[in-house]
Amino acid sequence: MDYGHSERPAGARVLPTALKVLVAGGFGAGKTTLVGAVSESRPLRTEEVLTETGIGVDDLSGVERKSTTTVAMDFGRITISNDLVLYVFGTPGQDRFWFLWDELAVGALGAVVLADTRRLADCFPSIDYFEGRGTPFVVAVNCFEGARRFGVDEIRAALDLDPEVPLLLCDARQRESGRNVLITLLEHAMKTREARRRAAGG
Numbered sequence: 101m102d103y104g105h106s107e108r109p110a111g112a113r114v115l116p117t118a119l120k121v122l123v124a125g126g127f128g129a130g131k132t133t134l135v136g137a138v139s140e141s142r143p144l145r146t147e148e149v150l151t152e153t154g155i156g157v158d159d160l161s162g163v164e165r166k167s168t169t170t171v172a173m174d175f176g177r178i179t180i181s182n183d184l185v186l187y188v189f190g191t192p193g194q195d196r197f198w199f200l201w202d203e204l205a206v207g208a209l210g211a212v213v214l215a216d217t218r219r220l221a222d223c224f225p226s227i228d229y230f231e232g233r234g235t236p237f238v239v240a241v242n243c244f245e246g247a248r249r250f251g252v253d254e255i256r257a258a259l260d261l262d263p264e265v266p267l268l269l270c271d272a273r274q275r276e277s278g279r280n281v282l283i284t285l286l287e288h289a290m291k292t293r294e295a296r297r298r299a300a301g302g
């Protein structure tokens with residue numbers, strides 16, 4: 101196949117653009133659940149069983165029924181349109197796996213920070229991380245049943261979010277809900293890029 105000339109043969113399949121996004125947030129916020137729900141192929145998971153060794157290390161308050169945790173990453177893919185595919189990487193939630201974040205964040209267009217209102221402060225480190233790197237992000241509040249419902253304004257104030265950062269409610273178990281979060285992130289990341297380009301006079 102010689103594609104050295106500028107004309108692509110008629111009928112040639114255009115490969116979709118692949119973009120990388122991250123799903124971050126505190127321990128047990130539902131990252132693995134969201135990646136699994138949106139993924140079209142069987143998601144790659146790196147779950148390990150939470151064991152007695154983790155007692156005193158892994159904070160299970162609020163997620164007592166949780167039996168496994170992500171130790172490296174989750175990976176899934178989702179087709180947004182004919183010409184756009186997202187590769188979705190879920191980060192490990194626990195502090196002892198922080199060293200992996202810099203690797204996972206390379207080349208990411210943006211990030212979803214999943215928040216659980218029962219442990220809202222757990223997503224602060226993720227927010228600080230992406231703010232520090234200048235990575236566009238949205239905050240998605242995973243609505244666990246039984247958790248007290250807060251209004252988006254209340255949550256936004258509690259998180260001290262910049263006004264341009266989108267905040268939305270979601271159910272990490274529902275494909276459509278997760279997809280909606282990813283599309284909100286894409287739009288936000290594009291808008292941020294455009295604004296930065298204009299500010300740079302480009």
Ligand SMILES: Nc1nc2c(ncn2[C@@H]2O[C@H](COP(=O)(O)OP(=O)(O)OP(=O)(O)O)[C@@H](O)[C@H]2O)c(=O)[nH]1
Binds near residue numbers: 128
């Ligand atoms: N009721 C309810 N349970 C959920 C929801 N999302 C996740 N879960 C459950 O909550 C637990 C934690 O979910 P995970 O997806 O493993 O959370 P995670 O953020 O990947 O956790 P780490 O990788 O350990 O940080 C699991 O038992 C899920 O089944 C939700 O929206 N509603």
Ligand SMILES: [Mg+2]
Binds near residue numbers: 174191
């Ligand atoms: Mg996980």
